Amino acid sequence: MSTGILTGRKLGLVLCEACRLLSRPIDIDEPGHCPRCGNELSLRRKNAIQRTWALILAAAICYIPANILPVLNTITTVSTDDDTIIDGVILLYKTGSWPLALIVLIASVVIPLAKLFALSYLLLSVQHRTAVGRHERVRLYRLVEIVGRWSMLDVFVDTFTVALIQLQPLMSVKPGPGVIFFAAVVVLTMIAAQTFDPRLIWDAGEDKEGPDD
Amino acid sequence: MTEEKDLTNVPQAAAVPKKRRRLSVVWIIPILAAVVALGIAVERFLSQGPTITIVFKAAEGIEAGKTFLKYKDVNIGQVTKVKLSEDFTKVVVTAKIDKSAEGLIVKDAKFWVEQPRVTLSGISGIGTLLSGNFIALEVGKSDEKRRDFIGLEVPPAITLDQPGRQFVLHADELGSVGLGSPLYYRRLNVGQVIGYDLAEDGRSVTIKVFVNAPYDKYVTAATRFWQASGIDVTMGANGLTVQTQSVLSVLIGGIAFETPPTSQEMKPAAAKTAFPLFGSRTAAVAKHELIVASYVLYFNESLRGLSVGAPVTYLGLPVGEVTAIGFEYNEATDRIRPRVDIAVYPARFAAYVKKSAVLDEKNLGEKKRHSVIQKMVDHGIRAQLRSGSILTGQMYVAFDRFPNAPKAKVDWTKEPPELPVMPGGLQELENKITSILAKIDKVPFEAIGEDLKKLLATTDQLMSRIDGEIVPELKTSMEGLRRVLENTDATLVGKDAPAQQELREALQEIARAARAIRVLTDYLERNPEALIRGKTQEKP
Numbered sequence: 001m002s003t004g005i006l007t008g009r010k011l012g013l014v015l016c017e018a019c020r021l022l023s024r025p026i027d028i029d030e031p032g033h034c035p036r037c038g039n040e041l042s043l044r045r046k047n048a049i050q051r052t053w054a055l056i057l058a059a060a061i062c063y064i065p066a067n068i069l070p071v072l073n074t075i076t077t078v079s080t081d082d083d084t085i086i087d088g089v090i091l092l093y094k095t096g097s098w099p100l101a102l103i104v105l106i107a108s109v110v111i112p113l114a115k116l117f118a119l120s121y122l123l124l125s126v127q128h129r130t131a132v133g134r135h136e137r138v139r140l141y142r143l144v145e146i147v148g149r150w151s152m153l154d155v156f157v158d159t160f161t162v163a164l165i166q167l168q169p170l171m172s173v174k175p176g177p178g179v180i181f182f183a184a185v186v187v188l189t190m191i192a193a194q195t196f197d198p199r200l201i202w203d204a205g206e207d208k209e210g211p212d213d
Numbered sequence: 214m215t216e217e218k219d220l221t222n223v224p225q226a227a228a229v230p231k232k233r234r235r236l237s238v239v240w241i242i243p244i245l246a247a248v249v250a251l252g253i254a255v256e257r258f259l260s261q262g263p264t265i266t267i268v269f270k271a272a273e274g275i276e277a278g279k280t281f282l283k284y285k286d287v288n289i290g291q292v293t294k295v296k297l298s299e300d301f302t303k304v305v306v307t308a309k310i311d312k313s314a315e316g317l318i319v320k321d322a323k324f325w326v327e328q329p330r331v332t333l334s335g336i337s338g339i340g341t342l343l344s345g346n347f348i349a350l351e352v353g354k355s356d357e358k359r360r361d362f363i364g365l366e367v368p369p370a371i372t373l374d375q376p377g378r379q380f381v382l383h384a385d386e387l388g389s390v391g392l393g394s395p396l397y398y399r400r401l402n403v404g405q406v407i408g409y410d411l412a413e414d415g416r417s418v419t420i421k422v423f424v425n426a427p428y429d430k431y432v433t434a435a436t437r438f439w440q441a442s443g444i445d446v447t448m449g450a451n452g453l454t455v456q457t458q459s460v461l462s463v464l465i466g467g468i469a470f471e472t473p474p475t476s477q478e479m480k481p482a483a484a485k486t487a488f489p490l491f492g493s494r495t496a497a498v499a500k501h502e503l504i505v506a507s508y509v510l511y512f513n514e515s516l517r518g519l520s521v522g523a524p525v526t527y528l529g530l531p532v533g534e535v536t537a538i539g540f541e542y543n544e545a546t547d548r549i550r551p552r553v554d555i556a557v558y559p560a561r562f563a564a565y566v567k568k569s570a571v572l573d574e575k576n577l578g579e580k581k582r583h584s585v586i587q588k589m590v591d592h593g594i595r596a597q598l599r600s601g602s603i604l605t606g607q608m609y610v611a612f613d614r615f616p617n618a619p620k621a622k623v624d625w626t627k628e629p630p631e632l633p634v635m636p637g638g639l640q641e642l643e644n645k646i647t648s649i650l651a652k653i654d655k656v657p658f659e660a661i662g663e664d665l666k667k668l669l670a671t672t673d674q675l676m677s678r679i680d681g682e683i684v685p686e687l688k689t690s691m692e693g694l695r696r697v698l699e700n701t702d703a704t705l706v707g708k709d710a711p712a713q714q715e716l717r718e719a720l721q722e723i724a725r726a727a728r729a730i731r732v733l734t735d736y737l738e739r740n741p742e743a744l745i746r747g748k749t750q751e752k753p
Contacts, residue, residue, distance in 0.1 A: 013223075024223045032226035041226065051239040058243035065250050081278070177253065184246065195239075 007202075014041045048197040049123055055192035056119050062184040063112060069178030071158055076171045084178060085109060085154070108154045108182070111147055115189045118144050119196060126200045137201050144193045151186040155179060262290065262310040267324045267348065269364040272304040274328060274346030282308050283327070284350045289314035292348065306364070308348065318360070321353030325365040337368075367392060369407065376426035377404065380482070382468070384490035387418045388440045389466030396422050397441055397469040403428035406468065420490060422468060430481040433472050438490045439497035441469035452601075454495075473498065506582065507536070507629040510553045510596050510610065514637060518608035519598065525555045527594075527612040533557035535610060554629065555596075555610060583625050590633060593618045598637035608637075 008014055014025045018039035025031030031041035070082035083091070085108045092101035118140055125137060158179050165173040272295050274280070282290035290310035298305050310318055327349040329338045341347065351369055387409060396404035404424040412419055424432055446455050468490065491497035516538055525533035537554035559582055593615045601607045613635075621633035636644065705712050737743060 022223070023226055024220070026226040026228055032228060035224045035226060047237045047239070050237045054237065054239040054243050058246040061243060061246040061250050065253060069253070181250070188242070188246075 009043050009203075014043050016041055044197050044199055044203070048195055048200060049127060051195040052119060052123055052192050055188050055195060056116055056123070059112070059185050059188035059192060060116055062181045062188065063116065066112075066178050066181035066185050067109070069181065070176030071154075071178040071182060072161065073174040073176050074171070075174065082176060084176075085182070104154070107151065111151055112182075112185050112189060115144050115147065115151075115193070119189070119192050122196060122201070126203075129203075134201050138198055141193070141196065141198050141201070144189075148186070148190040148193055151189070152183070155183045155186065260312045262312040262315050263318055263358075263360060264293070264307060264309050265290075265318055265360045265362060267306045267308065267362045267364045268298065269304045269306060269326065270366060272306060273326060274341075275304075275306055275326065275348070279345065280347055282310065282324075282348045282350060284314065284317055284352065289317060289350070306348070317350060317352045318358065319353045320355040320357040320359045322359070322362065323351040323353070323365055323369055324348055324362050325368045327368065330368075375423075377424050378426075378429040378432070378481075378484040379407070379421060379423050380432060381485055381487040382420040382422060382438050382490040383412070383487060384418045384420060384440070385492075387420070388492075390420060390440065390468060391466060394465055395467045396424060397467055398424075398428055398431055398471070400469075401428070403431075420468070431472060432470065432482050432486075433480060434482050434486070436470050436472045436482065436488065437497035438468055438470045438488050439494050440490060440492055441467045441494075469494065471497070506533075506557045506559055508555050508557060508632045509627075509629045510555060510632055510634050511541075511550050512553060512598055512634055512637070513550070514598060516551050516553065516598070516608070518600065518606045519553065519610075520607070523601075523607065523609045525557060525610045525612070528614075529611070530561075532561045532612075553610065583623070586632075587623055590621055590623055595621075595633055595635035597635045 008022075009028070012024060012028065013022055014031045015022050016034035016037060016039050019034060019037040021034055021036045023035055023041065025041055025043065028043065031043055033040050067085055070084050070087075072081075072083045072088070074081040074083065085104070089101050089105045089109070092098070092104060122137055122141060125132075158175060162173050162175050165171060269275070275292055275295055277292055277295050280292040281288045282292070288311075290308050292306055292308045294305075294307035296305055296307075297303070325348070326346055327338050328341050328346045330336065348364075349368065390406055390409065392406060392408065394406040395402045396406065404422055406420060407423045408421040410419050410421075411417075422438075446453070471494075519535060519538060521535055521538060523535040524531045525535065533556050535553060536556045537552075539552055540549050541552040542549050589612075594612055595615045595618050597611050597613060597615075598608050599611045601609045615635050618633070618635060623630050623632060704710055740749070743749065
């Protein structure tokens with residue numbers, strides 16, 4: 001069905017991703033640099049699959065300490081509390097504000113995890129060159145990209161709280177090491193979503209010339 | 214496919230030397246992430262201090278994740294778990310100790326729950342009202358590690374690094390002494406009771422006291438400790454004695470100590486030296502007699518009012534005390550007699566002799582003492598039971614001089630030797646009354662009665678004679694007397710009695726004479742010259 005569609009690749013042309021200049025690559029595998037802006041040309045993002053995998057893996061590694069280590073360290077005269085993300089969710093739920101708990105849970109726990117799974121799924125499907133559900137997969141990719149920029153909400157709230165609640169000696173809040181890992185997860189997944197080349201989705205099942213990574 | 218012309222206008226890409234990497238640099242990122250995460254995990258694992266369990270009877274105010282372990286008010290760990298023991302009788306508290314404080318968790322470390330405590334001797338742990346209860350720790354001396362502990366119910370009264378010394382007191386009973394009870398030296402609070410325990414055999418109590426530096430140097434081997442608990446009211450032969458140490462000790466009890474001024478031992482006693490704990494200051498001070506001579510007395514009278522501890526006096530001064538009272542069965546005579554054991558402190562007889570002399574006497578031994586006592590007995594010194602106070606009826610044993618006492622000899626072969634006695638004051642009185650009664654008994658009341666009867670009989674005869682002979686005569690004489698009186702009456706008192714007639718006439722005569730005199734005096738008043746010239750004739 002889509003075999004008849006012309007692609008730059010088929011025509012031996014490449015579009016500079018920076019200045020959008022259409023040029024002829026030196027070689028299909030090594031397209032060289034853009035003659036206008038000097039940006040490195042690529043028919044497909046270079047090593048996209050490998051890079052994305054690496055970033056996903058890094059994000060997955062960071063995801064564990066992000067959830068185990070405390071993100072907030074609340075010091076009161078009576079006690080000091082180390083709260084992980086899940087602790088915060090439980091606390092919110094117990095104090096009755098379950099909608100808030102749900103938001104935090106989705107934003108901080110479910111979405112990063114879902115992003116990791118979604119990107120992994122996209123990569124796997126690209127590597128297996130399946131043509132099934134390409135439109136859905138592209139939609140999924142867009143969703144991952146959009147959601148990505150909202151994931152820092154947690155870190156934002158965390159830093160806000162730390163900055164605001166400094167009622168020494170009665171109470172003070174310090175950031176925990178978990179927040180760094182959490183931020184790393186968010187950043188890494190965002191980059192991973194960027195490095196992933198959605199064009200690969202359409203390459204699958206198109207011809208034999210797939211990504212060679 | 215597409216037009217060739219167009220393509221010629223497309224510029225040719227520039228060739229750049231090939232720099233192909235087999236493995237993308239991007240893999241550094243996950244490796245870095247893994248290294249950091251692993252590093253944190255390793256660091257966490259390594260910095261993790263020991264986890265210990267402490268068993269408490271109750272976990273008041275202890276909460277997992279909120280209660281800290283503190284040493285010198287520094288956090289050294291946190292309680293991670295609180296649960297009941299398997300038999301539900303105790304609370305097992307699991308705590309994580311910081312790596313840095315690992316050295317504190319040794320075999321003889323002590324843990325207790327620090328909470329506000331209000332006792333009569335003070336208030337402690339006020340800070341925990343704000344901060345919540347915490348588990349406090351006192352470090353031990355051991356180097357051996359230990360991970361399971363039994364928590365103390367009350368904080369130790371003193372900490373290991375507090376200067377001072379600990380002593381052990383042995384007492385018959387605890388009295389009103391408790392943990393933290395003050396220790397007094399010259400009414401100065403110099404320490405406290407840090408623990409007590411029943412002796413192994415259950416027959417006495419061991420009390421641990423701590424004397425703070427620098428007062429601990431006043432505790433020497435000769436120091437006496439006594440219970441200064443509450444009010445010590447003694448009602449003995451010496452009368453009523455009330456002793457207290459301080460208002461606080463009246464309320465919560467306490468222990469006082471004192472070193473007898475006569476003591477020459479000035480070297481401070483070593484730590485953990487054991488001392489006896491006396492019931493009262495009197496007992497504590499009285500006991501420092503080095504030489505104690507025991508004697509036995511057999512009184513033939515009631516011992517009511519005599520108690521153990523009653524004083525033994527010599528010429529009114531205390532020289533010893535009664536140590537035992539009981540009966541003695543004499544097999545030879547098959548009789549039971551009361552027996553009084555006394556302890557005499559010979560040193561008291563020589564109080565003003567030089568100290569060396571007292572010691573000499575101690576060394577000389579009993580021989581010298583025996584001869585002295587025999588001499589005293591020869592001089593009539595006897596033991597006697599006396600009433601110390603009419604109010605209480607308490608008795609004491611007095612040695613006094615009785616010049617008329619029968620001669621006696623002390624048998625030194627017996628142990629303890631018996632000293633001769635003299636019936637006591639009451640006994641003496643009783644004896645006197647008995648002798649009076651005996652004398653009365655000797656009076657021949659029957660013979661006296663017989664005589665009296667005879668006397669009465671003769672009196673009776675006499676009376677009957679009087680009745681028969683004298684009374685009729687008396688009657689006639691009485692009649693005669695009456696007649697005389699009647700006559701007299703007629704002569705003197707009757708209306709026509711001649712005596713009365715004559716008396717009347719005589720009186721009239723006197724009246725007339727009086728009138729004449731008045732006329733005369735009247736005339737004389739008017740004519741006084743008449744006395745010289747006589748009555749003048751009336752002139753014609």
